[in-house]
């Protein structure tokens with residue numbers, strides 16, 4: 001099978017000694033390797049010094065992971081963070097420009113949770129910061145009463161836009177069950193994005209970009225966790241992403257050969 005190299009967004013995590021580490025949850029890289037059957041490459045959160053174009057010249061897809069940290073509000077003119085809200089400006093400075101560059105190239109892009117929120121902000125949208133405090137919204141945060149696997153099991157249903165790309169991946173289904181581990185969510189949708197799924201309380205759970213030149217799918221839930229990877233929709237999403245990256249790789253190699 002044609003291999004593909006997929007960039008996986010890394011986080012800058014500070015420990016109690018004020019030392020920073022590049023961190024990626026193993027479930028993300030395992031999902032790319034096993035469910036997308038591609039080669040994961042961690043992208044360090046060094047956006048302000050990385051040559052992002054040189055990096056993208058060598059990638060065949062971009063996978064934007066989740067993270068406990070949150071996109072800095074100044075990127076979408078939102079209210080300042082409350083004390084204690086986790087942040088990762090180094091990741092922001094990497095993923096936000098990377099997203100726009102990848103889309104310009106038609107590079108396959110798959111976003112999850114924080115990545116879903118980054119995509120919306122990168123393209124001009126905004127975020128809710130504390131969804132559970134909004135009228136009519138449920139609490140979408142992680143249920144700490146559950147064990148690790150339980151936290152990534154089903155939390156609520158979603159309604160899927162009929163005949164859209166997500167419904168296609170769901171075999172035509174317009175309902176699915178997903179997990180939920182977030183306090184932030186899409187508020188104003190970016191102009192070029194289309195809602196593909198919503199939760200019963202109206203949270204935008206999945207979006208697509210009809211004008212994108214390549215594969216682009218973004219979800220608020222976590223299909224990458226081993227519990228969720230047993231779900232047919234998760235397998236279909238990662239399979240389609242891996243196929244798109246391999247097709248992109250074949251074109252990249254032939255372009256290189258032609259050069």
Ligand SMILES: N[C@@H](CCC(=O)NCCCC(=O)O)C(=O)O
Nearest residue numbers: 066067068069113114182183184
């Ligand atoms: N911090 C944001 C995004 C939430 C998110 O990505 N959760 C995943 C946390 C751990 C993991 O990587 O699975 C928000 O709260 O909305």
